[in-house]
Structures are given as structure tokens and as C-alpha cells.
Amino acid sequence: MTLTTEAPGATPAEAPSAIPSFQVTMRLRRFNPESDTEPRWENHTLTMHGTDRVLDALHKIKWEIDGSLTFRRSCAHGICGSDAMRINGRNRLACKTLLKDLPLKKPITVEPIKGLAVQKDLVVDMEPFYAAYKSIMPFLITTGNDPSRERRQSPADRERFDDTTKCILCAACTTSCPVYWSDGQYFGPQAIVGAHRFIFDSRDEGAEQRLEILNDREGVWRCRTTFNCTDACPRGIEVTKAIQEVKQALLFRRV
Amino acid sequence: MTDPSTIERHSYDVLVVGAGGAGLRAAIAAHDAGAKVAIICKSLLGKAHTVMAEGGAAAAMGNVYSEDNWRVHFRDTMRGGKMLNHWRMAQLHAQEAPDRIHELEDWGALFDRTPDGLISQRDFGGHRYARLAHVGDRTGLELIRTLQQRAVALGIDVYMECTVTKLFQEGGRITGAFGYWRESGRFIVFEAPTVVLATGGIGKSYKVTSNSWEYTGDGHALALEAGASLVNMEFVQFHPTGMVWPPSVKGILVTESVRGDGGVLRNSEGRRFMFDYIPEFFKSETADNEAEADRWYDDKTNNRRPPELLPRDEVARAINAEVKAGRGSPHGGVFLDIASRRSAEYIQRRLPSMYHQFKELADVDITAEPMEVGPTCHYVMGGVAVDPDTEESTVTGLYAAGEVAGGMHGANRLGGNSLSDLLVFGRRAGIAAAAAATAAPSERVSISDDDVTAAADAALAPFERQGGENPYSVQQDLQDIMHRLVGIIRRADEMQQALSELEQLKERSAQLSVEGHRQYNPGWHLALDLHNMLRVSECIAKAALERTESRGGHTRDDYPATEDDWGTVNLHCVLDDDAVSVRRETLPEMPDELRELFEEK
Numbered sequence: 001m002t003l004t005t006e007a008p009g010a011t012p013a014e015a016p017s018a019i020p021s022f023q024v025t026m027r028l029r030r031f032n033p034e035s036d037t038e039p040r041w042e043n044h045t046l047t048m049h050g051t052d053r054v055l056d057a058l059h060k061i062k063w064e065i066d067g068s069l070t071f072r073r074s075c076a077h078g079i080c081g082s083d084a085m086r087i088n089g090r091n092r093l094a095c096k097t098l099l100k101d102l103p104l105k106k107p108i109t110v111e112p113i114k115g116l117a118v119q120k121d122l123v124v125d126m127e128p129f130y131a132a133y134k135s136i137m138p139f140l141i142t143t144g145n146d147p148s149r150e151r152r153q154s155p156a157d158r159e160r161f162d163d164t165t166k167c168i169l170c171a172a173c174t175t176s177c178p179v180y181w182s183d184g185q186y187f188g189p190q191a192i193v194g195a196h197r198f199i200f201d202s203r204d205e206g207a208e209q210r211l212e213i214l215n216d217r218e219g220v221w222r223c224r225t226t227f228n229c230t231d232a233c234p235r236g237i238e239v240t241k242a243i244q245e246v247k248q249a250l251l252f253r254r255v
Numbered sequence: 256m257t258d259p260s261t262i263e264r265h266s267y268d269v270l271v272v273g274a275g276g277a278g279l280r281a282a283i284a285a286h287d288a289g290a291k292v293a294i295i296c297k298s299l300l301g302k303a304h305t306v307m308a309e310g311g312a313a314a315a316m317g318n319v320y321s322e323d324n325w326r327v328h329f330r331d332t333m334r335g336g337k338m339l340n341h342w343r344m345a346q347l348h349a350q351e352a353p354d355r356i357h358e359l360e361d362w363g364a365l366f367d368r369t370p371d372g373l374i375s376q377r378d379f380g381g382h383r384y385a386r387l388a389h390v391g392d393r394t395g396l397e398l399i400r401t402l403q404q405r406a407v408a409l410g411i412d413v414y415m416e417c418t419v420t421k422l423f424q425e426g427g428r429i430t431g432a433f434g435y436w437r438e439s440g441r442f443i444v445f446e447a448p449t450v451v452l453a454t455g456g457i458g459k460s461y462k463v464t465s466n467s468w469e470y471t472g473d474g475h476a477l478a479l480e481a482g483a484s485l486v487n488m489e490f491v492q493f494h495p496t497g498m499v500w501p502p503s504v505k506g507i508l509v510t511e512s513v514r515g516d517g518g519v520l521r522n523s524e525g526r527r528f529m530f531d532y533i534p535e536f537f538k539s540e541t542a543d544n545e546a547e548a549d550r551w552y553d554d555k556t557n558n559r560r561p562p563e564l565l566p567r568d569e570v571a572r573a574i575n576a577e578v579k580a581g582r583g584s585p586h587g588g589v590f591l592d593i594a595s596r597r598s599a600e601y602i603q604r605r606l607p608s609m610y611h612q613f614k615e616l617a618d619v620d621i622t623a624e625p626m627e628v629g630p631t632c633h634y635v636m637g638g639v640a641v642d643p644d645t646e647e648s649t650v651t652g653l654y655a656a657g658e659v660a661g662g663m664h665g666a667n668r669l670g671g672n673s674l675s676d677l678l679v680f681g682r683r684a685g686i687a688a689a690a691a692a693t694a695a696p697s698e699r700v701s702i703s704d705d706d707v708t709a710a711a712d713a714a715l716a717p718f719e720r721q722g723g724e725n726p727y728s729v730q731q732d733l734q735d736i737m738h739r740l741v742g743i744i745r746r747a748d749e750m751q752q753a754l755s756e757l758e759q760l761k762e763r764s765a766q767l768s769v770e771g772h773r774q775y776n777p778g779w780h781l782a783l784d785l786h787n788m789l790r791v792s793e794c795i796a797k798a799a800l801e802r803t804e805s806r807g808g809h810t811r812d813d814y815p816a817t818e819d820d821w822g823t824v825n826l827h828c829v830l831d832d833d834a835v836s837v838r839r840e841t842l843p844e845m846p847d848e849l850r851e852l853f854e855e856k
Contacts, residue, residue, distance in 0.1 A: 076467065
């Protein structure tokens with residue numbers, strides 16, 4: 001199915017007169033469990049503007065052409081991590097991917113992230129992802145008395161694990177990992193990032209327990225260092241490096 | 256017809272609706288108090304609007320300025336709210352916020368630190384001292400993650416992507432809630448003697464907003480329909496600095512930290528125009544020249560605050576006036592300049608998210624050029640009227656905390672007071688609900704099949720109609736009406752116009768139809784959300800029409816002055832025969848020992 005939609009009259013205040021507009025074909029992977037036995041492709045050709053993002057194109061289709069198009073999004077600027085999808089074969093956030101940065105001569109393909117069961121259209125079942133996240137005990141583990149006010153932490157100690165605290169649980173890394181695609185038991189990169197965030201926190205005393213979990217057959221050793229996860233992370237977290245640091249910590253049992 | 260016996264049912268002591276900061280904190284508190292608790296959330300866990308908060312959580316910990324204490328914070332909050340806040344909420348908030356931050360730290364939250372390793376605190380508008388505990392400009396993300404992790408550690412039940420459409424009552428008490436799973440479209444019934452609403456705000460009723468899609472006023476509408484009253488609904492905060500360009504991201508927030516960290520506002524003539532807009536009320540504490548304002552960043556004791564850090568309502572109105580006078584930026588905002596005032600390294604370290612946001616979405620390097628910014632609908636001060644100590648509404652068993660509750664912020668909220676509000680009142684609501692639920696277990700009432708059937712039929716109504724309008728077009732018209740006629744500057748005739756247009760929208764929304772099936776059907780979800788958005792919009796327009804003065808987040812073109820008589824009046828919205836009616840109530844009187852805090856200087 002190919003539909004062509006013209007932009008309805010934009011309001012004068014927002015008239016993007018200076019912004020170049022162009023035609024773009026969005027090639028969406030769709031699946032409706034109530035009527036489809038297999039996912040199918042659907043094309044929509046739209047007039048979009050140079051500053052629009054993939055999310056804007058999806059909204060345009062949903063609001064003006066097909067109200068049943070289903071995808072997740074919340075904050076729409078890269079903080080909540082709801083709209084990770086596979087765009088032209090790469091995991092990205094739809095709200096942070098500008099159309100003009102993609103090759104517009106060919107259709108832009110948008111598919112659900114891989115390795116998790118598709119529920120409808122671009123929505124996948126996140127339950128296995130959350131289960132992996134929970135399995136590494138993503139909370140501060142301490143012994144002894146609670147501090148009366150606050151624990152001190154030097155700016156240098158705080159900096160040590162800054163990178164992995166930026167995670168937004170979007171699953172872009174985990175669902176870009178070839179090992180995760182073929183082995184549903186593997187924790188996946190996000191869970192290891194989540195563990196790293198606590199293992200290298202100077203206040204945490206649960207490193208041994210977490211390392212033991214990740215030493216499992218389906219733990220860090222399954223990582224084949226393909227760097228897909230690092231490329232996929234919309235927050236720029238050095239995921240593969242974090243995984244390597246966890247491996248090092250396991251080898252030398254020293255954090 | 257839905258057979259009620261086939262519907263999934265669960266029983267809890269405390270049901271928390273919403274999983275942002277307030278909901279998570281309430282659930283943790285209720286769990287710790289021994290209650291059986293569940294959290295229901297519309298989106299996935301950890302995606303709630305709290306995640307977007309950037310600047311920090313205000314708490315008078317005194318880590319940076321030892322002169323700071325709860326009295327100063329209380330005074331700042333009340334003055335920022337134009338004295339219309341419920342004094343007791345403002346007091347509890349200021350007193351308890353430091354403990355709530357320390358507790359978050361104890362649970363593992365990451366904070367930026369002082370050289371001594373203490374939690375660092377940053378400057379924000381309306382706060383006399385540097386007071387916001389923060390981590391870069393992603394404080395909300397860390398706050399929600401820490402609470403989420405705590406909830407995981409405690410094993411609290413979470414129902415994700417589940418929406419509540421109705422509260423059940425029996426004899427004036429809450430007995431539970433009705434909802435649907437977004438994924439399957441199947442219904443679910445919760446039996447619970449207490450419900451804590453923590454559903455956030457209403458921003459999606461406006462065209463230009465910093466709010467995410469969840470903000471459709473669900474809790475406000477649920478409370479109203481259960482018989483509770485909403486207070487201060489005329490006060491909607493337009494954050495002064497949202498992105499104005501490009502159009503696809505118009506409204507997205509530019510954190511106040513940019514100004515707290517040294518950024519200034521300029522008009523098209525390059526003038527720091529905020530010096531022209533210092534109101535009498537804040538004259539004594541605001542610098543009247545650039546030299547003093549610039550010295551303040553390093554020496555707060557001997558200098559007054561820059562006018563860029565006046566409360567948000569003042570700054571938003573000033574920007575609006577500059578643009579109207581023809582001194583705006585090319586895309587209809589003003590310039591926010593930090594590039595000429597701080598080093599590129601400093602900006603990237605202090606404001607990494609802002610740096611990337613502008614680089615990626617607007618192709619602007621904020622370390623080299625100014626940003627273009629303008630007001631964006633950000634927060635509703637109004638909400639469910641609650642008892643300050645327990646957060647219980649006038650309906651027994653119904654509690655509200657966070658943005659959905661009213662009273663705490665009066666006519667205008669100070670930046671940084673939202674995250675601390677979530678923690679302080681989320682905890683209080685959880686404790687009080689747990690105590691009420693576990694005190695009288697024998698009084699549990701089961702929910703009747705008739706009530707369940709009625710709720711199911713109401714939810715399914717959009718499927719029953721054929722050939723009606725698509726809900727997206729009604730939503731767009733609603734956003735346009737609220738933006739145009741009940742926006743930042745208001746007039747009686749325009750608001751009357753808005754109310755008559757809202758009536759038409761109500762009729763159109765009653766005729767909506769949705770296509771397809773119940774499984775993950777976004778059109779259906781929006782049709783149900785629209786009902787709430789229309790209710791809330793009616794409250795805002797009616798209360799705004801009633802208040803014939805200008806104060807805080809409510810500016811009347813036809814009544815520009817702030818009137819003393821109105822300074823002791825709260826407006827309450829209640830549902831009367833399916834229409835919103837507004838009544839006046841006298842503000843509770845502050846005790847003398849607190850009143851004295853306002854008499855210095």
C-alpha cells in the first residue's frame with residue numbers, strides 16, 4: 001500500500017518557510033496480531049521538513065493517515081528512552097534521528113527492535129529486558145548503619161561511574177547485540193551496564209554478588225565485543241568498554 | 256456487554272496510580288508501613304514525566320551556604336507562590352526536603368559533589384541560596400531511576416502500560432479502581448480501600464508544552480468525578496524558556512540551570528531586558544544593574560540576585576512582552592546567552608543534555624551561539640485539594656501527591672520545588688494511606704458487578720459508534736483553543752469564547768469513534784484521555800474567568816493588578832451535575848511565628 005499525503009496548511013506562526021521540504025517514503029514494518037499472521041511492510045510517502053525527525057513522520061502518519069499505527073514514545077527528546085526502533089537497520093531513538101541525516105532517495109525503513117517479541121507494529125514485549133535488568137540487583141547494597149545525613153563521595157569517585165548512570169533503559173544496546181538475538185538467555189549489554197553502575201560506585205558493597213551473577217555462563221563472557229551496543233547507545237555510553245571493565249574486575253576481582 | 260465475572264481482579268491495601276517520583280515514593284512508603292501495595296502506570300516503568308526534570312531538587316541542606324535553612328526556603332516558596340500557597344504544605348515541604356534528599360542518597364542516587372564530597376547545590380530562580388541538589392542536568396532521570404530501583408529491591412507489584420479510567424466508591428469511601436491493559440485492551444479491577452493519585456499534570460491540553468504524552472489530567476479528572484475538589488486550577492505555569500525552533504521540537508524545555516549557571520536573556524537589540532521588568536515585590540532582593548548581577552554568582556552575601564532569576568511567571572511575562580513589542584528573535588522568542596559568559600568546557604560539563612539537545616535537534620552550538628527560547632506550558636499549580644499532613648482529599652480513601660495535588664505552590668511554583676514536592680508528599684501520602692487501609696481491614700467492600708459493567712461499557716463506548724470523528728482532530732482543536740484563549744495572557748471575552756468552544760468539543764468528543772480492535776489501539780486510548788483533558792480544561796477556563804486579578808501564573812489583560820482581596824481567596828472547582836462549578840474559599844491563616852518571617856527587611 002502506498003499513500004501520499006500533503007501537509008495540511010501549517011499555522012502561520014509555525015510556517016517553516018525557510019526550512020526546505022522534501023518527499024520521503026517511510027517503509028514501516030507492521031504487525032497486527034488480530035489480523036496478521038506475519039509482519040508486513042507498508043509504505044507512506046509524506047512531505048516533511050528539513051528539521052523533522054523520524055518521530056515527526058510517525059506522528060504524521062498516526063494523526064493524519066492511520067490512527068492505529070502503534071509505537072511507544074513519551075518525552076520525545078531522548079531522555080525517557082521509549083522510542084528505540086530499528087531505523088535503516090540501526091537501532092536509534094526516533095525522537096533524536098533527523099530525517100535529513102538519512103539517505104532520502106530511498107525509503108526509510110522503520111522496524112521494531114530485534115530480539116524481543118513484537119506485540120503490535122513497533123511495540124515489543126519489554127518483559128525479558130526488564131527481567132535481565134532486575135537480575136543484576138540494580139540498587140545500592142550496603143552493610144552497617146545508615147549514615148545520619150549523607151555518605152561522602154569525592155568528585156573523582158563520583159566521576160568513576162558517571163558514564164553508566166546515563167542509561168535510559170531504551171534497550172537499543174541489548175537489541176543490537178547479535179549474541180542476544182541468538183541466545184535469549186544472555187543478560188545483554190544493558191544489564192551489564194546496570195551492574196557496572198553499582199560495581200564502580202564507591203558507596204556500594206555488593207560488587208562480589210553482582211560479579212558472581214555476571215560470571216554465569218550467560219553472563220559477561222558471552223560478549224563477543226562487536227561494539228554494536230556502543231554504536232547503538234543514544235546516550236553515547238561506552239557500553240563495550242563498560243563490559244570490558246566488568247570482565248577485568250572478574251578476572252582480577254578488584255574494583 | 257462485558258461479563259464482569261471474566262475480568263481480572265486484584266486486591267490491595269494501597270493502590271498507587273502513576274509511577275513518577277510521587278507515585279514511586281508513595282508506594283515505597285506504603286510498603287515500608289506494612290501495606291500490600293501496587294503501582295499502576297500508563298507507560299513503562301521509569302518513563303514517567305519526572306524523568307525529564309533537569310535542574311534539581313530544592314532542599315535547604317546548607318551544604319553550599321550554611322546560612323540556608325527551612326525558614327528561608329519556606330519564605331522563598333511562599334513569595335514565589337504570591338502568598339497563595341497553603342502555608343502548612345509549604346512548611347512541611349521546606350522542613351522535610353533535606354531528609355528526603357539524604358534518603359535518596361542513602362538509596363544510591365548519584366549527585367554532583369562539592370570538593371568536600373558533600374551533595375552540591377545549584378542556583379535557581381526565586382531561591383535565595385544555592386539550594387538544588389542535582390546531577391548535571393539529568394536530575395529527574397537519576398531521581399526516578401533511584402526510586403524505581405528501590406521499588407525493584409522491595410519487590411513492589413507494578414502494572415505497566417495499564418490505564419485507570421474510573422474510581423469505585425461505596426458510601427462516600429473509595430473501594431477500588433477500574434482500568435485497562437494498553438497492550439491487550441482487556442479490563443482489570445483493583446479492590447483497594449485507598450487510592451493514591453500521582454498522575455502528574457495536564458500540559459497536553461496545550462499546543463506548546465514541555466510535557467510528555469501522559470499528561471492528560473487523568474488524576475485531576477478521576478478525583479473530580481469521585482467528588483473531590485480541585486484548587487488553584489487557574490494557575491498554569493508557562494516555563495519562560497522552551498525551545499522555539501525548529502517547529503518539530505517547539506516547547507521542549509531549556510532548563511533554568513542555564514540561567515542559574517550564568518546565562519542571561521537578551522532581546523534583538525542585545526539588551527538584558529530583564530532589568531526593565533523587576534516588580535516592586537522583588538525589588539529589594541534583585542540587582543538593578545549588570546555589574547551587581549554578575550558579582551552575585553561569586554558573592555551572594557553582598558549582592559542581589561540577577562533579574563534573570565526572578566520567579567518563572569515574571570520571566571515568562573517579560574519574554575512575552577518583548578516579543579510582542581517587536582524585539583524578539585527571528586523565530587519568535589528571545590535570546591538566551593551563556594556562550595559569551597562561560598567557557599565551552601564549563602557549559603559542556605554543567606549542561607551536557609542542553610548542549611546535545613541543541614546540537615542534535617536545532618543544529619545550534621550553545622557554547623558558541625545564543626539559544627532562541629520562549630514560554631512553554633510546563634506545570635499546573637492547581638490540583639486535588641488535600642489535607643496538608645496526610646494528602647487525603649475530601650473523599651475518604653482518596654489521596655493525591657505531586658503535580659496532581661494542589662495547594663503547595665500557590666499561584667506559581669519555584670523551579671526545583673517540584674522534585675522535592677514529589678518526595679515529601681509522596682511519602683506522606685503513602686504513609687497515611689497505608690495507615691488508613693490497615694486500620695480497618697474488616698470494612699472492605701467488594702465492588703459490585705453492576706459498577707464494573709458500567710465502567711466497562713463507558714470505556715467501550717467509542718467502539719460502539721460508527722463514522723464519528725477521529726480523536727486526534729479533536730485533541731488538536733482542544734490544544735489550539737487552550738493555547739489561543741486560555742494561555743499566558745487572558746481576557747474575559749476570550750475565556751468565554753473558550754468555554755463555548757469547549758462545549759462544542761464535548762459534544763464532538765461524545766460522538767468520537769475509533770477503528771480497529773482493543774489490542775494496543777492508540778486511537779481508543781486517546782479517546783478516553785480526551786475526556787479527562789476536556790474536564791481539566793473546563794476547570795482552568797472557569798477558574799481563570801472567575802479570578803479578576805493577575806497573580807503568579809494567571810495574568811489578566813483586563814485585570815492587570817494584583818488585588819489584596821484576592822490574596823486570601825482560593826478557587827475550588829467541583830463537579831455539579833456533570834458541569835464544573837467554581838466556589839471561593841478563604842485561604843487558611845498562617846500562624847504568627849511563620850508570618851513573622853515575612854516582616855524582616
